[in-house]
Amino acid sequence: MPWVGRARSRVAPWVGRVVSRVALVTGAARGIGAATVLALAADGWRVLAVDACTDDPALPYALGTPDDLAASVAAGNAAGGVVAGFEADVRDENGLCDAVAWAEAEWGGLDAAIGVAGVIAGGVPLWEMPRDQLDTVLDVDLFGVVALARAAVPALLRRPAPRDGRFIAVASAAATRGLPMLAAYCAAKAGVAGLIRGLAADLRGTGVTANAVSPGSTETKILDESARLYDLPSAASFAAQQPLERLLAPAEVAAALAFLAGPGASGMTGAVVPVDAGLAL
Ligand SMILES: NC(=O)c1ccc[n+]([C@@H]2O[C@H](COP(=O)([O-])OP(=O)(O)OC[C@H]3O[C@@H](n4cnc5c(N)ncnc54)[C@H](O)[C@@H]3O)[C@@H](O)[C@H]2O)c1
DSSP: OEEEOSOOOOOEEETTEEEOOEEEEESTTSHHHHHHHHHHHHTTOEEEEEEOOSOOTTOSSOOOOHHHHHHHHHHHHHTTSEEEEEEOOTTOHHHHHHHHHHHHHHHSOOSEEEEOOOOOOOSSOGGGSOHHHHHHHHHHHTHHHHHHHHHHHHHHHHSOSSOOOEEEEEOOGGGTSOOTTOHHHHHHHHHHHHHHHHHHHHTTTSSOEEEEEEEOSBSSHHHHHHHHHTTOSOGGGGGGGSTTOSOBOHHHHHHHHHHHHSGGGTTOOSOEEEESTTTTO
């Protein structure tokens, strides 16, 4: 169900035209998704912030909450955007279609869809992973992005030509590195990278682009859970494996996502951009 934050109009410049661009961001309650809502809002976008806002019975750690989503919406509105929250699970393509329909009905269309929602599970070799956890990782991390593309790309294409829509997903350094005890997560994220390249080819000549960002270890709840899976004392232990010798802040990944959504990325499609403090080197 949608619930709109402070409603007020704002006019933002976009490649010489005066329009207000509309984005849908999944995984928007916290972490990289919330930072992306904030970055887009600060750039003057209208943002529909989507999150499941519920825990998953297959996963031993807590996911985002309705309060997290409300805080993300409030932060985006305080930053100068127009942000509304919408509860939907990325595994539910119909729910995502409802979110897209809401954005089109209330804000007149959709210009960017950004798939950030994700989960992690593993900590054992693939063949020992409980089947429900394996399914959850693949269903959310790969098929959730597939569902977003199927729900949102038709709306991006409904904008009149010449259009400049953006489909953007969050992959991972795990898309290109074989991380021990995380084979399902690696498979899902490699799938996202392949999906983005295929989608970019499908979108040839439409004016809509498809790109992804591959983060390295970033200070969020997923990294806390990764530390637990590896029996590490805390997420800070991951800093040493990155050439920058620190963890990334969610805002650093969000900055790249906002760039890909913006006019500066007009020449990019099919790109999977590392924002990983050098992790994938
Ligand atoms: N943090 C890292 O080190 C790191 C590194 C590489 C990639 N990533 C990716 O970044 C993305 C964001 O994760 P994060 O680090 O911010 O973690 P996070 O756990 O803080 O945020 C994930 C958000 O996604 C939401 N979510 C989970 N399942 C959902 C579903 N089925 N439908 C809708 N929403 C759902 C959660 O409620 C939560 O708000 C994920 O795709 C993750 O795989 C993170």
